[in-house]
Amino acid sequence: MNLPNRTFSQICSFLSCFSLLLCGSIPSNASPIKKRIVTLTTMSSDVVSLITSDSIVGVPGSSLINGNRVYDDVVRISQGRNQPDFEKIISLRPDLVVGSSGFHDNVLSKLSSLGFDTITYQLNSFDQLQGLVDDIASKVGVDSKSVDSLIPSCRYTNSEQGEPVLILASLKPLISPTSNSWSGSLLRHLGILNLTSTLNESGRFSGYTTISPEWIITAKPPKLILVAFQDGDFANQFKDLNFWKNVEAVKQDKVSTMPYYGLINPGSFASINAACKILRSTSS
Numbered sequence: 445m446n447l448p449n450r451t452f453s454q455i456c457s458f459l460s461c462f463s464l465l466l467c468g469s470i471p472s473n474a475s476p477i478k479k480r481i482v483t484l485t486t487m488s489s490d491v492v493s494l495i496t497s498d499s500i501v502g503v504p505g506s507s508l509i510n511g512n513r514v515y516d517d518v519v520r521i522s523q524g525r526n527q528p529d530f531e532k533i534i535s536l537r538p539d540l541v542v543g544s545s546g547f548h549d550n551v552l553s554k555l556s557s558l559g560f561d562t563i564t565y566q567l568n569s570f571d572q573l574q575g576l577v578d579d580i581a582s583k584v585g586v587d588s589k590s591v592d593s594l595i596p597s598c599r600y601t602n603s604e605q606g607e608p609v610l611i612l613a614s615l616k617p618l619i620s621p622t623s624n625s626w627s628g629s630l631l632r633h634l635g636i637l638n639l640t641s642t643l644n645e646s647g648r649f650s651g652y653t654t655i656s657p658e659w660i661i662t663a664k665p666p667k668l669i670l671v672a673f674q675d676g677d678f679a680n681q682f683k684d685l686n687f688w689k690n691v692e693a694v695k696q697d698k699v700s701t702m703p704y705y706g707l708i709n710p711g712s713f714a715s716i717n718a719a720c721k722i723l724r725s726t727s728s
Contacts, residue, residue, distance in 0.1 A: 479584050482521060482536055484528050484543035484551070486705075487567060489515070490712040491577050492542070494594070496584050501536045504528070508711050530554060540583055546650075567710055568651055569629040570598075594713045598720035601635030606727035608637040610665035610693070613708055615681055617647065617654050625651030627707050634720060636727045639665055657687040667726065668693035673704045700726055 482502035483489040489503045493514055503509050505520035519536060522528040528551050533541065538560060543552050545566040552562045563583065565576045574591045581588035592599070611627060613619050620640040621627040628651065631638040643653040668691065672678040679701050682688055693699050705711030706719030 479539040480537060481584070482533050482538040482541045484522070484541065484548050486712055487573075487710045488542040488544075488563075488565070488576065488580070490714075491580050494589065494713070495577070495581050495586055499584065501538060502533060508705060508715065527551060534558075542580065568624060568626050570633055573710065595717040595720065597717045597724070598630075598633065600633055603635055604637045605635045606637075607666040608639045609667045609669055609723075609727065610639045610660070610663065611669045611671065611707070612682070613652065613671045618656070618660070619647055619649060619652045619654050621708075622651055622653050625708075626710055630707065630716075630719065631723070634723055634727070636723060639663055657685070661687060661690050661692075664692040666693060666696065666698060668699040669707075669726065670699065670701045671704055671708055672701050 479499050480501045481492050481499045483492055483500060484504055486504060486506050486508045489509060492500050500518055502519045502521040503515050505523040509515050521532050530551055540561045541555050542563045545564050552564050556562050563579055566572060570591065577591060578588045611620055613621060622643055622645055623632065623641040624645065628638055628641055640653055645651060645653055647654040670679055670682060688694055702722055706715035710716050
């Protein structure tokens with residue numbers, strides 16, 4: 445039987461390609477398909493931007509994000525402490541969505557039930573931060589990075605140095621971090637003694653304990669760190685408290701203020717590194 449020239453040519457072409465596949469002659473080093481990633485936190489945004497900068501298609505709207513030109517053309521899927529916009533995330537057709545345990549459980553559960561790939565993480569220690577970097581790198585198929593190389597000011601110190609520190613993360617109620625919080629882990633990593641590290645957690649914030657004015661006076665903290673959640677003279681709000689002048693650190697004029705990002709909420713590698721610089725200078 446004589447085949448038409450066109451049909452014969454198509455068959456030969458198919459057999460040739462099939463032969464190449466069997467023999468492994470087609471190059472196997474082609475670049476992996478770029479993933480579309482939506483990040484629900486500033487920290488996960490920073491991790492993704494360092495690992496695969498052109499993969500982010502959606503980020504939260506926060507001061508750290510909005511002040512970074514890297515994200516100028518990236519869609520905002522939330523604003524402030526509001527929950528992410530579920531429909532907007534869906535419209536971005538993400539291959540991966542990364543969010544934090546607790547606050548994003550609901551939206552991540554819905555996305556997972558629809559077949560979207562997700563990463564849920566908790567961040568209360570340096571080990572968990574490295575784990576987040578490793579997990580995201582694994583998902584996108586690239587080499588991971590060492591957290592230590594990204595925050596050089598946070599080098600590990602294996603012995604406690606300097607005077608103990610009391611961190612007040614809120615005014616009403618008065619709360620302070622235990623060892624089970626990010627800030628508690630940060631102090632421990634830097635070898636700084638945290639006066640509330642061994643207290644039992646209490647109140648509605650996991651990793652924190654509620655303390656009384658009497659406890660603060662009795663503990664006689666040699667150094668105080670107040671957490672500023674926004675711009676303004678945060679320290680003056682404490683000065684109006686009746687017991688404030690009786691606190692040891694206040695008497696010795698050893699009260700300092702630190703930003704929320706880096707100390708309480710990791711925020712980004714830059715904010716963590718900046719927090720470590722301040723803590724080292726405070727403890728020296």
